[in-house]
Amino acid sequence: MKGLLLSCSLIAVALLKVNYAADSKIFLATGVGNLHSELIDPTTKENNCQNTPPYPKRVTGAVGGVINDNTTPLVCGGFPYEEGIVYTDLCYTFDFAENRWSPSDIALTSPRRFGASLTLPDGRIWVTGGQGEAGTTASTEIFENGTFGPGPDMPVPKEDHCIVQLDETRTLVGGGGPISTSVFIYDWSTQEWEVKSPLRLGRRGLSCGKFETSDGLQVIFVGGEGEGYFKKTTEILNVDNDKMVAGPEMEKENYGAHMVEFEKELFLVGGTDDFFSTSDILKFNVEAMTFELTEASLKEPREVFVSMIVQNDHSIRGLLRKTTKATSGECSKTLTRLSVGGTRDLQDCER
Numbered sequence: 001m002k003g004l005l006l007s008c009s010l011i012a013v014a015l016l017k018v019n020y021a022a023d024s025k026i027f028l029a030t031g032v033g034n035l036h037s038e039l040i041d042p043t044t045k046e047n048n049c050q051n052t053p054p055y056p057k058r059v060t061g062a063v064g065g066v067i068n069d070n071t072t073p074l075v076c077g078g079f080p081y082e083e084g085i086v087y088t089d090l091c092y093t094f095d096f097a098e099n100r101w102s103p104s105d106i107a108l109t110s111p112r113r114f115g116a117s118l119t120l121p122d123g124r125i126w127v128t129g130g131q132g133e134a135g136t137t138a139s140t141e142i143f144e145n146g147t148f149g150p151g152p153d154m155p156v157p158k159e160d161h162c163i164v165q166l167d168e169t170r171t172l173v174g175g176g177g178p179i180s181t182s183v184f185i186y187d188w189s190t191q192e193w194e195v196k197s198p199l200r201l202g203r204r205g206l207s208c209g210k211f212e213t214s215d216g217l218q219v220i221f222v223g224g225e226g227e228g229y230f231k232k233t234t235e236i237l238n239v240d241n242d243k244m245v246a247g248p249e250m251e252k253e254n255y256g257a258h259m260v261e262f263e264k265e266l267f268l269v270g271g272t273d274d275f276f277s278t279s280d281i282l283k284f285n286v287e288a289m290t291f292e293l294t295e296a297s298l299k300e301p302r303e304v305f306v307s308m309i310v311q312n313d314h315s316i317r318g319l320l321r322k323t324t325k326a327t328s329g330e331c332s333k334t335l336t337r338l339s340v341g342g343t344r345d346l347q348d349c350e351r
């Protein structure tokens with residue numbers, strides 16, 4: 001009996017090891033350069049060496065979210081800087097099972113770049129602000145029932161700002177360009193904007209994320225560019241009592257990163273320190289109020305990109321089994337053994 005239990009649990013452990021333990025992954029696409037799309041788990045260094053294709057267009061400042069019950073990335077808009085046009089409304093979807101981007105019938109209601117976006121708890125996607133034909137815009141769009149339509153205007157135009165979902169009903173937007181200190185919360189249940197305490201310094205290209213302490217719900221605003229320089233500094237808003245205070249400094253400046261909440265922890269993914277894009281993933285340690293370099297890193301340095309949480313379902317696991325190394329250093333061996341895509345996989349993975 002004891003032996004049977006033991007072998008059952010061994011099998012369970014073995015199964016867990018085959019499949020990635022996490023229920024979700026972070027999907028990243030676009031940025032500056034011809035970057036591969038990538039799936040990351042910031043809690044492990046055994047992420048990379050996937051052979052996921054680049055976004056079909058070299059765009060920066062795109063927006064997006066996940067559709068089909070958090071399984072399908074949808075990326076739209078941005079600045080296709082090679083095409084002699086400065087804004088686009090085009091969207092592409094990524095199919096994990098096929099490991100392929102496809103042009104989509106979905107389009108933004110108006111071309112825009114450098115907006116901020118997220119997937120709302122009810123599965124709709126909210127795209128806010130950015131630059132369009134009429135300059136920096138306060139307009140927003142909501143993806144609902146298969147199509148983008150108008151959303152509530154922000155109180156002021158914003159581009160290159162940050163956005164974070166606070167709870168089931170409230171979304172915060174902060175900072176952005178033209179270099180701004182303003183912070184607002186939209187409450188979907190009352191359909192009203194609340195003005196919050198401003199940032200102490202104007203910042204664009206900042207990142208923001210939420211966390212809880214015994215003092216309540218907090219939002220940290222990280223880095224960005226203000227008054228001609230990139231920042232190491234952060235600020236923290238106590239959402240409940242509306243106090244904005246200085247937060248911890250990072251070791252390096254950071255612009256164009258994403259703060260991502262993953263398994264109840266906050267990670268700062270990518271960005272640039274003014275000179276170089278980074279592939280670093282920092283963890284924000286809420287207890288110690290410090291930024292810690294994690295062992296995880298991006299396959300490629302990336303700034304001004306789109307990130308979203310995707311469900312780690314069977315098609316993602318299939319893709320990872322086909323294209324990911326099992327442990328660091330074993331990339332080519334694993335791929336050779338599986339011989340999926342042959343030498344093309346190998347070349348893409350050997351970096």
Ligand SMILES: *[C@@H]1O[C@H](CO)[C@@H](O)[C@H](O)[C@H]1NC(C)=O
Pocket residue numbers: 144145149
């Ligand atoms: C989307 O579909 C739902 C359910 O049919 C409906 O309640 C909602 O009003 C629709 N939204 C829009 C924008 O058409």
